[in-house]
Amino acid sequence: MNSSLLLSWVTFGYFFSALFYLISLVLKKQGIGQVAGWIIRIFFLTQTGAIILRWVESYQMEIGHAPLSNLYESLIFFSWTIALIYIWIEWKTKSRAIGVFATPFAFLAMAYASFSPNMNTRIQPLLPALQSNWLIAHVITCFLGYAAFAVSCSLSIMYLIKKPRTGKKKDNQGLLSFFPGIPVLDELVYQTIIIGFLLLTVGIATGAIWAHSAWGTYWSWDPKETWSLITWLLYAALLHARMVKGWYGTRIAWLSIIGFACVLFTYFGVNFLLSGLHSYGAT
């Protein structure tokens, strides 16, 4: 038994969970949704165990560090945070339809980590620049924030699918009747953005503290820093539009999707298309 084996189970687990959520919605069978819910919970726990195990394994190799140090480990953690936030939302809203849109993100992150041919899956020691206690705080807050934005994006997609088909005379919405109501979706999009925005801010601040002790400057306009700021500015604009200008629904949903695109670019695009100080995230 090792962490890699557990993690490959998790990849398949999340796939089946996403599939069952979809089947449950299409066939309108609540029972299948319940099964999907159990699958994601079981594999979330498995993944938690695998992450802890990978941490322990690194200590057995005498290079002990939290498994948050390269692209592979960050993808696994990203997938874990999406599952965590989704499970919390499902528990709060009792709606399994959100699972159809949220769990694929958890699966895709795992699939990318597991199947990409260039992925370095070995446990490697930490380079001097990464040997900092701020690593854990920085990575955890950033990825929890990213995951909140991912879930917000899923909810926005649901909103945009449901909104134009509501309010018609025939109340025959079919599948859409399993979606949460329009006001609930709108509120959830907003709430998840607030969580993401708070965590992204903590992530940027802890990154600044770390950069200050490693490189001597809290801000150096490195592409990753800049893109995280671009993402932050976009969500800041969204929050102002909502809180002061009373923007609501469709416009907020679109902004939330654009915001998540920025998150994805900050996470992947910067690694592959732009160069900078965060290069260890790319391998």
Next chain:
Amino acid sequence: MSKAQTSISLLSEILDFFASVKMALVLLITLAITSILGTILPQGEPLAFYRQLYTPWSGKLIGFLQLYDMYHSWWFQWLLLLLTVNLIVCSLKRFSSTWKVVTASPRSVSEHLFETLPFNQKFSLKEPPMDSRVWVQSLLGRHFGKLTPLSLNQGTAFYFEKGRFSRFGVYLVHSSVLVIFMGAIIGSLYGFKGFLEIKEGESRDQIFIKGPHALKKLGFSVRLDRFTMAFYPNGMPREYRSDLSFRENGQEKERAHLRVNDPFTYKGVTFYQSSWDQFPTSIKLSLKKGGQESEVGIKMEERVAVPGTPFSLLAVRYVNNMANLGPALGMILFKDQEEVDQGWVLADHPEFHGNRLGEFQLKVKDIKTQYISGLQVNQDPGVWFIWIGSSLMLIGFVVAFYFSHQQVWIWIRGKKDSSGADQTEILIGGTAHKNRGAFVRKMEQLTKKVRVT
């Protein structure tokens, strides 16, 4: 309307726009979009680089818009200044009305008040509550705390309130942005960013800094006593360490071990382990020409004659690891005073066909090197503003997002029903300054109990 009036009203319209939330949105989005430029275009290169890379015309544009250092360009700074002004004006404009609400005493109850509240319901009870104060407290006190009785002529009225302070959350966030900007300005005015390359055993009392005054005196001297590297079993670097000693007037004052992520501050100046290099102190070469082999010892940048020939050798560069082939020496061969050849000599690959200058086949017999430690040397008196600003921002977010100012009024009064019998009417109304939907749902839940009694 006269021309002058039109232009005045146009001016005030423009000013109003600059002080509006719309302007804030425009600025936030503009900053986000323009920031992308600096992540695509290489930053900090000389202008010639851009002229070569792009057309001359775009080279000019890059020069005019200072896109080579975009985040410090005049227009980006202007955007930041506009945002600051907009933020201050918007906040001040709203603050006076917030202050009025926060310092106001609760409005007295009236039919009109209840009609304007987002949550308002009427209940009729046959029997009046035994003790209305205890009854109201038990109904809502758990969620709203202490109640205040309101004085009035008809019936009894009570008032609950919580989260008044939350109206200040947004101002806390906005001032935190100003604190952070202030920190950045203080840092750029009164701080410096410098760099120091220092050989083992060497002392330095000045550093290189960016900007017009390229050299800066430290007021003390720093000596690199030792530079060490440590590796993991797989060959990856584990630690770079500089052992420094600080001296003033020839006297040693303090020693420090500098590591990556573990800087050291002496007299307000902070030293960071940044890079390292190696420098050859002495090199032994063998030269072969025809069947003849001779050996020479050379030093960097010192021309040495090849014994018994008109030739001489000069080592001009040393690269620690060239194209993963190990150490390499950049060398020039002279005949009398004229340069005849130059090339790289690989130290670890003696058979490399390129290890050749003129008719000489060169072989590096031995290189003795010395470490050079690259240190970032900074002073930033503004950094505490950044940390305090960030903390204030987070506190402000929590207050602004998760607390709201909630007010509830309860009015209990006697009334006759349609048959003329005595009845008690209870009006409950409330408002929240944020997240009204959730507040109304909560109030509906809480007041369900009233109907049951």
